[in-house]
Structure formats: structure tokens, C-alpha cells
Amino acid sequence: GVQVNAVNPTLVSTNIYRHYTDDPDANNALLEQFARLHPLHGRASTPEEQAEVIVYLSSKAANFVSGQCILVDGAITLQGAATCN
Structure with a gap:
């Protein structure tokens, strides 16, 4: 069968x-301002951290995960700053 899932990141350090x-x-100040919004880590995520979730979703371990939007956001949505719609 076909599995369709999505990864919804917030700020990724790219x-x-x-x-x-x-x-x-100005770029550094903007990045620091956005990074402070992440309550768990106080920084942006890395591309590697985002990729780890994608690798999991592509693996057999996620065989029963389907139709999901996975937030990889450092808990920013717990503050009401973003949603997964």
C-alpha cells in the first residue's frame, strides 16, 4: 500500500x-530571534535532525504510520506559535 506522511519543521538552520x-x-540577529522561540533547545534544528524523522518514516519501523503530519519543531507549537494543518 501507499503511505503518505509529512514532516512539518519550524526553523531549520540552513x-x-x-x-x-x-x-x-541582520541575518544572525533574525536567526537568533527565531531560535529563542524554541523552548526546549533555544536553537534552530539541524537538517540532520529533520532527516532522521524522514528516515524513520521511510523505514519498516514506521510501517503502520500513515496519514500523519509529524511536527519536528522543538516544542514551539506547545506555545501556540504554529499548527500542523
């Missing part, structure tokens, strides 16, 4: 945030 504007200081 080059898009490091080069959001032409001002490196």
Missing part, C-alpha cells in the same frame, strides 16, 4: 537564513 538579507549581522 543557508537560506544565513543569507536572508545582504547584511550578515
